[in-house]
Amino acid sequence: MNLTFPIRPKAEDSFGITLAPLSIEEIYIKADNPANGAVVVMSGMVRNQTDGKAVIALEYQAYEPMALHIFYQIAADVRRCWTDVNRVAIYHRVGRLKIGEISVVVAVGCPHRSEAFAACQYIIDTLKHNAPIWKKEHWQDGSSSWVSIGACEQEC
Template sequence: MAEISQVSLNHSESLKISFAPLCVEEVYQLADSPENGAVVVMSGTVRNQTEGKPVKYLEYQAYEPMAINIFRLICDRIYDQWQDTKTIVIHHRIGKLAIGDISVLVAVGCPHRGEAFEACRYAIDTLKHNAPIWKKEHFADGATSWVSIGACEEFAHKQKL
């Protein structure tokens, strides 16, 4: 399982792919800082249906080294675009997940709420389109379907994300 935590003078981040359950409280604490006036947390959970078709559970797989690389690039772009950003946390779970389990947590801490919301939305949207993470949906009728969370779109359009 891949995990990177970095702290510098101006900001910190925690990037992780794990089989273990994800914890909102832990991610919030990692994103919290006395310099932040806002911490925005986005929690993605396994829902019980896809397009009206009942889902039993999901399985997630990732190409971990590249996924962490994409997470790192997302952080770099956030620090460039929202320069007051202090903390970023991106944690994704892999393996078998039940209905209601958390599959992904993204948290961004900034001095102001507007930047925190925008940066958090950018992080999750960019992750979903670019990280090499796949889910296999297991439906109640026994059917399965692989869904690409990210197509790696030529390594995130040559790392411009």
């Protein structure tokens, strides 16, 4: 099945869903630009607990074509709200991740830090609500549970 979507990413932006470990340095470089006064990077990682319950690993799955479409839409929204943004990079990892491993990296390059911070926060908040990415929490007691992300609109 070949899905096509009307939104296409800007050439200077970068997106990905991968099984490979994410590199903060590599994604920073994708957001860097000589016109930037700031590059804000947010990385999310697997923590050792959820609501006081010991976690040993997370497992991520994504519907990749739709998730990438959501990433493109988020970047288009960022450019509409913060017109000075030079570059957007959004990467999410899938598969089983151990405690401390990076699951998501978002980077925004912009002439001014306040817009870069605001755009970066908008991206991660919107991604968590809208992207078809699911995680399974594996707990120390041997149990596990899938967590679905509910759709919701974020305002910039």
